[in-house]
Amino acid sequence: MQYTRLKKWALLRLRKRTGSPAIFDKSANLLKSSLFRTFILLFAVGLGLSWLIPQPARSQQPKDVELTLVSFAVTKAAYDRIIPGFTAKWKREHNQNVRFNQSYGGSGSQTRAVIDGLEADIVHLALAFDVNRIQQAGLIQPGWEREVPNGGIASKSVVALVTRPGNPKRIQNWSDLAKSGVKVITANPKTSGVARWNFLALWGSVTQNGGNEQAARNFVGQVYRNVPILPKDAREASDVFYKQNQGDVLLNYENEVLLAKQQGETEPFIIPQVNISIDNPVAVVDKNADKHGTRQVAQAFVQYLFSPEAQREFAKVGFRPVNTTVAAEYSRNFPRIGKLFTISQLGGWDGAQRRFFADGALFDQLQVAAR
Missing domain, CATH: 1.10.10 (Arc Repressor Mutant, subunit A)
Known part of the structure; x- marks a missing residue:
């Protein structure tokens, strides 16, 4: 100078x-x-140097972050307990508030909503096929199932058969659903994830138990001729059965039945010993999380769903835990299944979608035949 x-x-x-x-x-x-x-x-020189000495940074509160969770209908009871646990944990560890927007509905309907512009940061859906549809739309990166534990499956269930008090139609197993005069309530496979699982459980109850595919087609066709109404999702199906008092038997998630029991419903139910493992995946919606700047929190929330704390909350409302420690803790709540098969044994979701649920596929054919 x-x-x-x-x-x-x-x-x-x-x-x-x-x-x-x-x-x-x-x-x-x-x-x-x-x-x-x-x-x-x-x-x-002294004055100049004093300007160069860094001043202590002011402590700043991180800005609140907002996440949008889109899930299938029957998970709401679990998330009512899980979300407060996560937000409290994040606040302790990061001194930041997390607010959640939540949307619940039929898995198929929720999937279409996300593809059409509902900006979910996280999806928890009834079946992997729906997550794959969002991936194909360019919103989720391929390999999502490898980004989190357990192949992305955060909750599990099986199909339950709920009857009226005293079980007047003497329903004991899958085969009883095809009897004349039995009215079956199940959701619509075109809009509901649980309904697809119900359909596949009916099909697998034959093919995974020694029957051939023609026998399975005949049996499933007869069951759907006994279905008087097709609600759009599992929650509506429950309302039709419990609140509107329609039907002799309700096909539903075991977790939904156990939750209804906690809330005072007394209808008896059967867990068939040939059953399908209902696997519900969770994923970060990459494009939206990056757009919103929420990736870090979204990924942390997804990881939290596999923690013992969150898995216990799933178990309390009737979901079968995927965490082995928690599963052992709650083993008395869930009966063992003699023959539990998976979607992979039915050709995987891509094959099942093309064969059973695509426009003009087997479900549509059975609906036409039932008219």
Whole structure:
């Protein structure tokens, strides 16, 4: 720095500090002194360096973050318990508030809503096929099932048969659903994930128990001829059965039946010993999470769903835990299944969709035949 510029800067600072022209003039005359010039130089350098010393950063509260969770209808009771646990944990660890927007409905309907623009950060759906549809729409990156534990499956259930008090139609197993005069309530496989699981459980009750595919087609066709109404999702199916008092037997998630029992419903139910493992996946919707800047929190929430704390909350409302420790803790709540098969044994979701649920596929054919 040139001396002349430094002197002018020092004089300006001195004028501001003295506030008096007379005092300033006397001080300025002293600049002729080499000793005072040295003083001014040191004074100026000191002031300059003081500007360079970093000041302590002010403690700032991180901005609140907002997540949108889109899930299938019957998970709401679990998330009413899980979300407060996560938000409290995140607040303790990150000093940041997390607010949740939540949407619940039939898995197929929820999937279409996300594809059509519902900006979910996280989806928890009834079946992997629905997550794959969102992936195909470019919103979720391929390999989502490898990003989290357990292949992305956060909750499990099986199909239950709920009867009226006293079980007047003497329903004991799958085969009884095809009897004449039995009215079966189940949701619509075109809009509901649980309904697809119900359909596949009916089909597998034959093919996974020694029967051939023609026998399975005949049996499933007869059951759907006994279905008077097709609600859009599991919750509506429950309302039709419990509140509107329609039907002799309700096909539903075991977890939904156990939750209804907790809420005072007394209808008896049967868990068939040939049954399908209902596997419900969760995933971060990558495109939306990146757009919203919520990826870190969204990923942490998905991981939290596999923790013992969250798995216990799933178990309390009737879901079969995927965490082995928690599953052991709650083993008395869930009867063992003699022959439990999976979607992979029925060709996987891509094959099942094409064969059974696509437009014009087997379900549509059976509906036409039942008219």
